[in-house]
Amino acid sequence: MKLLFDQNLSHRLVGLLEDLFPNSIHVRQIGLHEADDLTIWNHAKGHDLVIVTQDSDYADWNKIRGVPPRIVWLRCGNASVDEIHAKLRAAAERILLISAEQEEVEIVEIW
Numbered sequence: 001m002k003l004l005f006d007q008n009l010s011h012r013l014v015g016l017l018e019d020l021f022p023n024s025i026h027v028r029q030i031g032l033h034e035a036d037d038l039t040i041w042n043h044a045k046g047h048d049l050v051i052v053t054q055d056s057d058y059a060d061w062n063k064i065r066g067v068p069p070r071i072v073w074l075r076c077g078n079a080s081v082d083e084i085h086a087k088l089r090a091a092a093e094r095i096l097l098i099s100a101e102q103e104e105v106e107i108v109e110i111w
Helices: 012-016 037-046 056-065 081-090 092-099
Strands: 002-005 049-053 071-074 107-110
Touching: 002 037, 012 081, 037 049, 037 056, 049 092, 056 071, 056 107, 071 081, 081 092, 092 107
Parallel strands: 002 049, 049 071, 071 107
Antiparallel strands: none
16 A cells, blocks of 8 residues: 655655555655645556645545545544654554455544
């Protein structure tokens, strides 16, 4: 499973989580750092990426439009890169359920 980190998150998370989520990317790596949310949504959908974001719009769209893409929604407010890294690492098993075919997980919320 590959994650796509939204522009509201640090690009450093890609490297910090490489061992758990190899080949993940940040929107700035693919020229989408200034793209609107719908463009990012469509890119994730077309490339089988899980969006990691602090933005509620993606979770709302997920409810209306369905999946893919699946969403990891960080609801912890403004936090440091280290705090977000720790939260994502602690939630890795729940995040990996997104890719399990037998599971119907569409959104993982992390507080």
